[in-house]
Amino acid sequence: MKRHEALNPLSHHHHHALLMAVEMKKAGTKDNKKKYKELIRELIDFWEGDEEDHFRDEEETLYPLYLVHAENANTELVKEVLYQHAQIRGLVHSLRENQQTSYDKMQQLGNLLEKHVRLEERELFPLIEQAVPEKYLYQANGKFHRDSYSGY
Template sequence: MKRHEALNPLSHHHHHALVMALEMKRAGTEQSSKTYKQLVRDMIDFWIKDGRDHFRDEEEVLVPLYLQFASEPKENLIKDMLYQHAQIRGLIEELREKGETDYEKMRSLGELLDEHVRLEERTLFPLMEEAIPENYLYQANGRFHRDSYSGF
């Protein structure tokens, strides 16, 4: 799906989130080459370097712009997105603090992360691109954090 270039940093982050989600969904299966501890470390590293800031970019920059400019904002979709953000934060904290292995919870987080990225990429971002004037999208881009993997 072609994305407005101002939102490319967020879509780039989403790519990394989908890779992480796939690894988590495979946790504890023969499809996974990583131990549970490796997955938790990778998840924490991803969250600290990119995930938290990515959510902040969406919550503090993009969503307010959308609500400002959309003539009929899809409030339920925004609520779904924000609720998923809270769920993802909670699951990450739980897995981070939990001392024992919980493959089921890790796979649940992977499923939720995958679902969340697809909601944003397929549904929310197109609505935002349509509603937010281009010059404001470019200004928002300047406020997004840069991906730790590529600097994008």
């Protein structure tokens, strides 16, 4: 899907989030080659290295721009995306703090993370690109954190 170049840092991060989602969805299955503690470590590194900042970029910069510039903003979609952010944060916190193995929660997180990225990329980002003037998209881009995987 072609994305406005100002949103590329977020879309690049979405790619890494989908890779993490695949790992989480495989947790506890015969397709999984990693130990639980290794998966938790990867999840924490992903969360602390990028995902927390990525959510803030969207919540504090991108979504407000959309709501200000869209004539008829899809507020229900924004609410759903923000709700998913809260769910993802909760699952990450739970997995991180719980000393017991929980493949079910890990798989739930993987499924939610994938669903969330698809919703943003397929539904919300196209609306943002349409509503927000290009100059403001570029200004927002300057505020986005740089992805630790790609440096984008």
